Amino acid sequence: MNIAIIPARGGSKRIKLKNVKNFFGKPIIFYTIQTLKKTKLFNKIYVSTDNSKIAIIAKKYGAEVPHLRSKKLSNDFATTQEVIKDMILKLKNKGVHPNKICCMYPTAPLITKDDIKKGYKKLSKNIDFVFSAYASSTPVHRSFELKNGKLKLNFPKFFKKRTQDLPKIIFDAGQFYWGKSKFWEKKINHFKKTSVILLPKNRAVDIDNMEDWRMVEKNYKRLRNEKKIK
Numbered sequence: 001m002n003i004a005i006i007p008a009r010g011g012s013k014r015i016k017l018k019n020v021k022n023f024f025g026k027p028i029i030f031y032t033i034q035t036l037k038k039t040k041l042f043n044k045i046y047v048s049t050d051n052s053k054i055a056i057i058a059k060k061y062g063a064e065v066p067h068l069r070s071k072k073l074s075n076d077f078a079t080t081q082e083v084i085k086d087m088i089l090k091l092k093n094k095g096v097h098p099n100k101i102c103c104m105y106p107t108a109p110l111i112t113k114d115d116i117k118k119g120y121k122k123l124s125k126n127i128d129f130v131f132s133a134y135a136s137s138t139p140v141h142r143s144f145e146l147k148n149g150k151l152k153l154n155f156p157k158f159f160k161k162r163t164q165d166l167p168k169i170i171f172d173a174g175q176f177y178w179g180k181s182k183f184w185e186k187k188i189n190h191f192k193k194t195s196v197i198l199l200p201k202n203r204a205v206d207i208d209n210m211e212d213w214r215m216v217e218k219n220y221k222r223l224r225n226e227k228k229i230k
Contacts, residue, residue, distance in 0.1 A: 002120075003044045003091075003098040004036045006063065007083045008106040009074045010051025014209045019049075019106040020057050021213075024220065029054070031109035033061045036102070038113040041120055044096075047106075048087050050074035066090065080177070084184045101184055104176040109220055110203040111175050112229065119178040122195045128183040132173040133196040134204035141166045173199050174206035 008029055012018035020027040029047070036045050047058035047065050050073075055065040067090060073083055084103050091098065100123060102116060111132070119130040141158035144151045153159055158166055202219045205212055223229040 001043050001096070001098050002041050002100045002102070003046060003096075004042045004102045004104060005084050005087050006032055006036075006045070006047045006058070006104055006106050007080055008047055008049045008051075008054050008058070009069065010049060010054055011074060011076075013076075015207070015213060017051075017053070018207065018213075020054050023109060023217070027057050027061075028109060029058060029106035030061050032104050032106050032111075033058065033063050035108075035111055035113055035116065036104060037062060039116045039120075041117065042102070043098075046087060046091075048083050066094070081184065084179075088181060088184055098181050100178065100180055102176060102178050103184075105174065107207040107216075108175045110205065110216060110223065110229065111199075115197055115199065116176060116178075119176065119197050122197070123178055123180065126193060127195050128180045128193040130178040130195050130197060132175040132177075132199055132204065133170050134173050134199050134201050136169040136171055137201065138169075139163050139166055140169055170196065170198075171204075173204035175199070175204065 006029065008019040010017060015021060019029050023031065033045060036042060045063045047055065047063045048069050049055055049058065049065060050069040050071065052068070055068065058065055069083065072078070073086055080103060084101065088098065088101065102119070104111065115132065122130045141155040143154045145154055205216050205219065207213050207216055220229060
């Protein structure tokens with residue numbers, strides 16, 4: 001049994017009710033629910049939220065909200081892993097025993113059904129966890145630290161290397177995460193039996209503030225016109 005869980009608390013600080021803010025005529029969470037439905041991979045799509053407004057909107061577009069999340073798991077310090085684990089355990093108490101779980105954030109309108117399906121296909125006997133990522137084009141190995149008014153190289157041994165000879169740096173894109181149930185229920189180790197789905201940088205924007213939001217709007221409009229987002 002495969003399920004999807006969308007963590008969508010109501011207490012976003014920089015953008016009020018970010019998870020249901022209007023995005024091209026629909027609450028932004030709509031696009032996540034729609035993408036997950038289009039994959040045809042999931043028996044159920046759940047939303048974990050502490051906010052009744054978000055719950056109503058999520059149900060309107062086809063997700064289930066079996067309960068409202070506790071205040072403890074809705075503060076600024078609760079981790080995604082804790083939220084997903086909480087949902088899994090509560091579902092198991094109701095007789096629902098998921099095998100593979102996809103956590104997808106509600107502010108990920110640039111993710112396609114094919115991205116999700118690629119992640120699913122990578123799960124195997126030797127891979128327990130798959131997440132979206134992107135390769136940085138910035139040569140971070142030549143970065144500096146400013147401390148007490150003085151510059152210090154972070155990676156001195158790489159300073160004289162050519163840019164093309166520097167190691168490729170991969171970052172978590174903050175869009176979706178596939179994991180086996182046993183993996184979510186334990187403390188996550190991102191580097192053991194783990195793989196990634198690499199996204200182009202223009203589809204790997206993690207919305208944290210209004211600048212990010214405007215960038216996603218711009219990229220979505222362009223990709224939609226190019227028919228790369230459906």
